[in-house]
Amino acid sequence: MANMYYPLLALSSCLLVSVARADVTIYGLFGQTTAAPVQQGASSTSAPSTTFITVPGPPSYTGLAAYNPVYWEPPAIPNPPPPTTFAIGVPTDQNLMTGISIPQAGTFFGFSIEMSVANQLIGTSSKNLNVPFLNYMSIIAEKAGSVHIRVGGNTQETAFVVDSLADGKMIEKDKEDASNPTATPVLALTPDLLYMLANVSSLVNINWYLGIPFNDTANWRFQIAELGEAILGDRLLGFQAANEPDLYGQHGHRPLTYSPFDFFGEYALFTQAWQADGNVPVKNKIIAPSTSYAVWSPEQVWDTGFVEAYGQYLSHLAVEHYPADNCAVIFPNPQNPPRDPLQVLPTYLTHQAGLDFVQPYLNSTALAQQWGKPFLLFETNTASCGGFPGISDAFTSALWGIDHALQLANSNFSGALFHFGGQNVSYNPFTAAPTNESALHGWTTGPLFYSAVFVAEVMGKSNTTRIKDMGANNGNGQTPAYAVFENGQFSKMAMINYMTDPSGANDYTATIYVGGSGWNEPNGVPASVQVKYLLAPSTSEKDNITWAGQTLGGRFASDGRWKGEENIQTVPCDQNANSCTVKVPAPGAAIVYFSQDAQAAIAGESYSTYPTTVLTKTKNTVTIDPSVLATSNGDSGKSRLNNMGGTSQGGTNGAAGAVAPGVAALFSALAGVAVFFRVTIR
Incomplete structure (x- = not known):
């Protein structure tokens, strides 16, 4: 049977109250909004639809978990720390890679x-x-x-x-x-x-x-x-x-x-x-x-x-x-x-x-x-x-x-x-x-x-991607790396640094050897590789996260579109040594693009965005060309506030009377505190 569609008359910026559920679903006037007690010695008290967490010393956060401003102190660097320079060898042909x-x-x-x-x-x-x-x-x-x-x-x-x-x-x-x-x-x-x-x-x-x-x-x-x-x-x-x-x-x-x-x-x-x-x-x-x-x-x-x-x-x-x-x-x-x-x-x-x-x-x-x-x-x-x-x-x-x-x-x-x-x-x-x-x-x-x-x-889009955990750095748990093959050939390397060290002392540098005598292949290293980084100041960061220099914004700050200029780094390789050397900050993750196809794919990236045609809220809205979509006022979200309960264990009742106190508590806290400060717990 042919697909049938109701007319898509409008895209709405009206956002409904979203309430909780996880893998196991419950309903009712009980539940928790900020999860387990903050640490030993911290106290928590319960209300019908929210749990108040008292952070040692002022201020304390009493709002909803999705907007929690409390930051944990990142774990210390392991003692002894992992090596910060190591090599990874990978063939150009996936058929030479075991366990792929x-x-x-x-x-x-x-x-x-x-x-x-x-x-x-x-x-x-x-x-x-x-x-x-x-x-x-x-x-x-x-x-x-x-x-x-x-x-x-x-x-x-x-x-x-x-x-x-x-x-x-x-x-x-x-x-x-x-x-x-x-x-x-x-x-x-x-x-x-x-x-x-x-x-x-x-x-x-x-x-x-x-x-x-x-x-x-x-x-x-x-x-x-x-x-x-x-x-x-x-x-x-x-x-x-x-x-x-x-x-x-x-x-x-x-x-x-x-x-x-x-x-x-x-x-x-x-x-x-x-x-x-x-x-x-x-x-x-x-x-x-x-x-x-x-x-x-x-x-x-x-x-x-x-x-x-x-x-x-x-x-x-x-x-x-x-x-x-x-x-x-x-x-x-x-x-x-x-x-x-x-x-x-x-x-x-x-x-x-x-x-x-x-x-x-x-x-x-x-x-x-x-x-x-x-x-x-x-x-x-x-x-x-x-x-x-x-x-x-x-x-x-x-x-x-x-x-x-x-x-x-x-x-x-x-x-x-x-x-x-x-x-x-x-x-x-x-x-x-x-x-x-x-x-x-x-x-x-x-x-x-x-x-x-x-x-x-x-x-990627090839549907031929095969992944291999490289056991990098002698299998150290802080510095994993994965080799990526597409259409039978080595195309990318994905690397992670789990450590937090603003000094840079625990950034690691991986020298990636591709092909060569180890697999009796011709050298597979290009003149340069491109690198995109996922970065934040620490593993505890919640808002200041960037992907190749761009961000989707922090709490209450996104419409699902990138902000900022994209920053793809070019790293020269040593074709005589058959190697490329790439640094991964602590903390951070990187994708290194080796093959011509992989580099071409990121050079040609673009995606569609969808602004709204429903101006029920006149701040932070934009319009869309009528030739793309017909316009309409659509349906109001106001009538849908009732009976929107959570759907999982830990969820709260979504009826209007139950939602309102949680929302009121949230914005009472956020109005003068949550958006503007962080609390670090050690």
């Missing part, structure tokens, strides 16, 4: 958006799209060729489709009928949600994963899939059927004894109904098992014969996993006490973090290749339940995100989707401004979005 990854696509680093809050991040309707969202995604699409986004999560499990909702809404949550420990509501949605996704894809090259319900095995609901096929067409990547099934028992969706074999049996019922549905023409786009690793290992699912039995329906195999959690502040548990972010911080500033994360999945990625299925990390981020303040919202997460994604690619995952929350989580790639401040403030760019930009550029 499978081919990877530019879309490797994607995003995960909870279905119930798609109207807060993407747009309010098919007619009203959030301009900053389009701009952010345009950056990634230009570098990667496309962007992969999942719309689903816990709320997909109870979702059902209706023709229309009151006041023209496309999503409505029924919290009264929620009957589970996380209070995840029943979700009603209209076809307009899918038309909105289609209209986004008509402007930016985005393809979508959709979640479908798995809560009622006697009465399967496939309307989301039927409409998805009809409306999104070839923009549809696949359907996730079952979200974190290993947690069904703990969350009250199944008996506590629910096992992988029970799941296997339910999938038999699912595939029978799926096969019988004539309104779903494509049967082999299912993504499973999407376990969380909290209860079942992937092997427990594989051992049931799951892939052999249902492989004809599966387009991808998937898991969901966060490297840590900050859930104890929401659900106190003697077995899982609250974590001190200062103690956790160093674990994110080492290459070992990625090595430890992938280890339990190496068997599964190998099996996936045997089965001919891509293996996805379908949902991840720095830590579940909203991340850690001072880590997830700092330059730490930008460096971690690069290393995490490249290690996953090196280990033969085929993609990773990084999850979004709202204003009361720390880990967002970017965050919308509260509606009542959207006339004065822009969106907030999270450091993790710079990871996405970096990795998209590493992967």
